[in-house]
Amino acid sequence: xxxxxxxxxxxxxxxxxxxxxxxxxxxxxxxxxxxxxxxxxxxxxxxxxxxxxxxxxxxxxxxxxxxxxxxxxxxxxxxxxxxxxxxxxxxxxxxxxxxxxxxxxxxxxxxxxxxxxxxxxxxxxxxxxxxxxxxxxxxxxxxxxxxxxxxxxxxxxxxxxxxxxxxxxxxxxxxxxxxxxxxxxxxxxxxxxxxxxxxxxxxxxxxxxxxxxxxxxxxxxxxxxxxxxxxxxxxxxxxxxxxxxxxxxxxxxxxxxxxxxxxxxxxxxxxxxxxxxxxxxxxxxxxxxxxxxxxxxxxxxxxxxxxxxxxxxxxxxxxxxxxxxxxxxxxxxxxxxxxxxxxxxxxxxxxxxxxxxxxxxxxxxxxxxxxxxxxxxxxxxxxxxxxxxxxx
Numbered sequence: 001x002x003x004x005x006x007x008x009x010x011x012x013x014x015x016x017x018x019x020x021x022x023x024x025x026x027x028x029x030x031x032x033x034x035x036x037x038x039x040x041x042x043x044x045x046x047x048x049x050x051x052x053x054x055x056x057x058x059x060x061x062x063x064x065x066x067x068x069x070x071x072x073x074x075x076x077x078x079x080x081x082x083x084x085x086x087x088x089x090x091x092x093x094x095x096x097x098x099x100x101x102x103x104x105x106x107x108x109x110x111x112x113x114x115x116x117x118x119x120x121x122x123x124x125x126x127x128x129x130x131x132x133x134x135x136x137x138x139x140x141x142x143x144x145x146x147x148x149x150x151x152x153x154x155x156x157x158x159x160x161x162x163x164x165x166x167x168x169x170x171x172x173x174x175x176x177x178x179x180x181x182x183x184x185x186x187x188x189x190x191x192x193x194x195x196x197x198x199x200x201x202x203x204x205x206x207x208x209x210x211x212x213x214x215x216x217x218x219x220x221x222x223x224x225x226x227x228x229x230x231x232x233x234x235x236x237x238x239x240x241x242x243x244x245x246x247x248x249x250x251x252x253x254x255x256x257x258x259x260x261x262x263x264x265x266x267x268x269x270x271x272x273x274x275x276x277x278x279x280x281x282x283x284x285x286x287x288x289x290x291x292x293x294x295x296x297x298x299x300x301x302x303x304x305x306x307x308x309x310x311x312x313x314x315x316x317x318x319x320x321x322x323x324x325x326x327x328x329x330x331x332x333x334x335x336x337x338x339x340x341x342x343x344x345x346x347x348x349x350x351x352x353x354x355x356x357x358x359x360x361x362x363x364x365x366x367x368x369x370x371x372x373x374x375x376x377x378x379x380x381x382x383x384x385x386x387x388x389x390x391x392x
Contacts, residue, residue, distance in 0.1 A: 005032025006363045010189060013088050015097035017044045019171050020205060021126045022065045023178035025096060028185060029068025030356045030365050036381055037069040038085060043374040054348050057374050068368030070377035076107050084387050090117045094185055096124040100137060111200045120198035122188040126181055130204040140205055145173035149210045158237050176212045177205040240293035243322045244300040250322035251305050253312060258282045263315045268299040345370040
C-alpha cells in the first residue's frame with residue numbers, strides 16, 4: 001500500500017516544552033511523523049499560557065503548536081516511568097528534548113545512555129546556548145535571546161523611541177530555532193536512511209537566531225578588514241524606512257529596480273527629482289535612500305491606499321496595503337490557499353488551524369489530529385509498546 005505521508009513510519013519521542021521544540025515537532029508531525037509528546041504530570045507550561053482557554057490545560061498557544069501529537073504522561077522521578085521512557089526510546093527514530101544537559105544525564109537519558117538503548121537513534125537536543133561556549137548550560141527564553149543577539153538594540157535604535165531597547169512582539173527566536181531544529185532532524189533522518197547511522201544533533205537557539213539575524217546585518221563586517229564602520233544593513237536600519245501614509249491609511253511600496261523608481265517618481269508627480277544630483281542615478285538613489293523615502297512620504301497622502309494599489313499594480317511596482325493585525329485573519333488569499341482552515345476539536349469545538357504553508361505534488365500532508373489533552377494517549381501508546389506496568 002502506498003504511503004500517505006512523507007514521514008510515515010518515523011517515530012519521534014518529543015520531550016520538549018514551550019515553543020522552540022514543540023513548534024519543530026509539530027512541523028514534523030504535519031509531514032506524517034508519529035510524534036509522542038512525553039509530558040510531566042503537570043504538563044507543558046504552554047498548556048496554561050495565553051488565556052482565554054475553553055478547557056483547562058488547552059491554552060491557545062498550546063493548541064497551535066501541538067497538533068498531530070499523542071500525549072503520554074510520565075513522571076521521570078519514578079523508576080518505573082523511567083523504564084517506560086526507555087522502552088519508548090528503544091523503538092524510536094528520533095529523541096528530541098530541551099532538558100539541560102546535567103539534568104537529562106541525572107535522569108539517565110543523555111546521548112550515550114540513549115544510544116545504548118537504540119544505537120542508530122537521532123538524538124536532538126534543543127539548547128539555549130551551544131555546549132562548546134562559555135554560556136553553555138545557561139537558561140534561555142525568547143526575550144533573553146532577543147537581547148543577547150542584538151535584536152532588542154536594533155529595534156530600539158530605529159523605531160524612534162530614543163534608543164530604548166525593545167523586544168520584537170513575537171517569540172521570534174523560539175520559532176526561528178524551531179525551523180533550524182526541524183531542518184537538522186530531517187537532515188539526520190536522510191543521513192540515517194543512507195548510512196544506517198544515528199547521531200547526536202545540537203540546536204542552539206542563540207547561535208541559530210544570531211545567524212538568522214546577521215545574514216544581511218553583518219554587512220561590511222563580512223569582510224576582513226570591515227568595509228563599513230558599523231554592522232547593520234543601512235536600508236533596513238533607515239529610520240525613514242516605514243510604510244508610507246496615504247489619504248486613508250498606509251501602504252508598503254518597494255520600487256526594487258531603476259525602472260520602478262522612475263515610474264514611481266512619475267506617479268508621485270515629481271519626475272524632476274531625478275534632476276537633483278542625489279537622485280540622478282540608481283547608485284545615487286541607493287546612497288541617498290533616506291532622503292528619497294522622505295520625499296515619497298510627503299506625496300503619498302495625495303491618494304487613497306486603493307488608488308495607490310491600482311497604480312502600482314498597473315505599473316508592476318510591488319506594493320501591499322498595511323493590514324491591521326486582526327484583519328489578517330480575514331485575508332481572502334490566506335483562506336483560499338489554505339493557510340487558515342476551520343477545524344473541529346472534540347473538546348474545544350471549532351478552531352482555526354494553520355497547516356504547513358509549503359505544497360508538495362507527490363505527497364500532500366494529511367490533516368493532523370488536533371492537539372491532545374494531557375496524558376490523552378498514555379494507555380494507547382504504552383499498550384502499543386507492550387508496557388504492562390502502568391506509570392504512576
